[in-house]
Amino acid sequence: MISTTFDRHVVLIVDDMPDNLSMLSDSLDDSGHIVLVATDGMSALERLDCVTPDLILLDAMMPGIDGFETCRRIKLIKSVSHVPVVFMTGLSETEHVVRGFEVGGIDYVTKPIRPQEVMARIGSHIRTARMMSQTRGVLEQAAHAVIVLGGNGLPLWQTSKASLWLERYFPASAGAPSGHKLPPRLQSWLNDSLARQRQGGLGGVAEIAPLVVRDEQGELSIAISPGGQGHGITLLLEEKRIAAGAPPMAPATEDAAAAPGENFRLTPRENDVLMWLGKGKTNRDIADILGMSPRTVNKHLEHIFVKLGVETRSAAAVMASAMAQPAGGLLQ
Numbered sequence: 001m002i003s004t005t006f007d008r009h010v011v012l013i014v015d016d017m018p019d020n021l022s023m024l025s026d027s028l029d030d031s032g033h034i035v036l037v038a039t040d041g042m043s044a045l046e047r048l049d050c051v052t053p054d055l056i057l058l059d060a061m062m063p064g065i066d067g068f069e070t071c072r073r074i075k076l077i078k079s080v081s082h083v084p085v086v087f088m089t090g091l092s093e094t095e096h097v098v099r100g101f102e103v104g105g106i107d108y109v110t111k112p113i114r115p116q117e118v119m120a121r122i123g124s125h126i127r128t129a130r131m132m133s134q135t136r137g138v139l140e141q142a143a144h145a146v147i148v149l150g151g152n153g154l155p156l157w158q159t160s161k162a163s164l165w166l167e168r169y170f171p172a173s174a175g176a177p178s179g180h181k182l183p184p185r186l187q188s189w190l191n192d193s194l195a196r197q198r199q200g201g202l203g204g205v206a207e208i209a210p211l212v213v214r215d216e217q218g219e220l221s222i223a224i225s226p227g228g229q230g231h232g233i234t235l236l237l238e239e240k241r242i243a244a245g246a247p248p249m250a251p252a253t254e255d256a257a258a259a260p261g262e263n264f265r266l267t268p269r270e271n272d273v274l275m276w277l278g279k280g281k282t283n284r285d286i287a288d289i290l291g292m293s294p295r296t297v298n299k300h301l302e303h304i305f306v307k308l309g310v311e312t313r314s315a316a317a318v319m320a321s322a323m324a325q326p327a328g329g330l331l332q
Contacts, residue, residue, distance in 0.1 A: 009126050010034045010051065014044040014070065015059040015088065020113060024057065027115040028122075041070035048080050054126045057118070060089035060100065060108075068103050075104035082132075084125045088113060145237040146225075147182075154181055162237050169213045169220045186211060186222065190235075193224060210318055218242050221318055238315045265307055273300040277313065278320025 011033050013024050021037050028035045036053060038044035040062055056074070060067040067087060075081050087100045087108035100108050106125060109118055145162035147155050158166075170183035182190065189211040196208060210223035218241040225234040266274065269290075276286045283301070287294045301316070310316050 008032055008034050009054040009122075010036065011055050011057060011122065012036045012038065012044065012047060012051075012053040013057045014038045014041065014062070014067070015057070016040060016062045017059070020059070020088070020111075023115065024113065024118065027119060031119055033122075041065035041067065041073075044070055045073060045077075048074065048077060052080050053083055054129065055122055056083055056085045057122075058085050058087055058105075060087050060091055060096065068099055071100070071105055072103040082129065084129050086118075086121060086125065145239075147235040147237070149233040149235065162235075165220055165237055165239060169215060185213075189222075190224075190233075194233075216242075221315065223314065223318065236314060238310070238312065238318075240309055240315075266304065270300050270304050270307070273297060274304055274316065274320050277301070277304075278317050280317070 011028050013021060013028075013035065014037075015021050015024075016039050021039070025035045025037060036047055036051065038047050041064055044056070044058070058067045058071060062070075065073075067089070071085050071087075074083070074085065081104075084106040085104060087105045088111060089096065089100070089108055090111040091097075097108060107121055109121060145159050145165055147158040147162050150156045166183060166186075170185065181187070193208045208224055210221045213220045213222070218239055221238045221240070223236050223238075225236050272290055273286055276289055281289065283294045283297045287297045290297075301313070304316060305311060308316055308319050310319060
């Protein structure tokens with residue numbers, strides 16, 4: 001069973017008034033939330049370097065940079081730009097309300113704060129943000145078979161391709177009702193992976209290797225999707241089939257380190273692109289590093305996908321990570 005820790009929402013409260021911080025912190029804590037606090041805008045931005053909250057309660061009027069400017073800067077940070085910001089303000093004039101929405105706020109509550117109202121708004125906005133975030137993640141990974149899990153660790157839904165692959169690669173679990181639970185081996189890997197994520201600290205993400213299951217016809221790679229921005233759990237499945245009559249891949253030798261893509265007939269430039277893809281770089285990052293245009297990077301990736309026998313960036317990154325292991329002697 002997946003720990004219910006992952007269902008606890010993280011709320012960052014930004015307010016320079018100790019009484020407000022104390023009241024809201026107590027109310028949120030009693031409701032089962034994880035509470036972080038900051039007393040000014042700069043401290044809030046520093047907190048966001050370390051953790052991605054589910055929602056931010058932001059005082060509009062603070063010393064230093066005010067809440068409006070703080071929100072504007074938050075929305076410029078790619079890793080947290082999706083986080084809903086709710087303003088707390090005594091300024092109910094239309095111009096201030098409009099300004100809050102213009103800088104990226106999603107809602108506002110007026111002072112004096114009424115904790116029951118704030119709790120209701122927080123719950124509503126977090127549910128909406130989680131659904132939107134997970135939907136984005138699924139859409140971005142549409143080329144994959146997908147399993148979406150609920151907070152109890154049981155599948156909420158899965159694509160038909162995912163169902164077929166689970167039956168094929170986990171035959172011992174074929175008797176279980178479809179969608180009722182994950183195969184024991186997959187559930188065990190998922191629990192271990194989530195435990196390692198927790199060890200990375202609040203909001204930290206440890207590097208999680210995918211689960212790879214093989215049979216005589218191919219291999220199935222299962223990874224935790226990063227597309228959900230930490231909200232919910234989505235598993236991505238990708239199959240690589242073994243062509244009939246294909247000779248086994250030659251084992252890597254020490255010489256392979258000098259020619260990382262030799263077994264896949266990658267050109268030196270394609271190998272460079274794959275190496276940086278495996279390190280999590282975007283196409284624009286790779287273009288800047290290698291001194292080429294993003295369009296050229298895209299063309300290289302098209303060729304790489306064909307040579308590796310994959311269809312997506314995620315699958316190519318998995319291959320790059322596997323090739324980077326010392327046992328393979330590649331991409332070192």
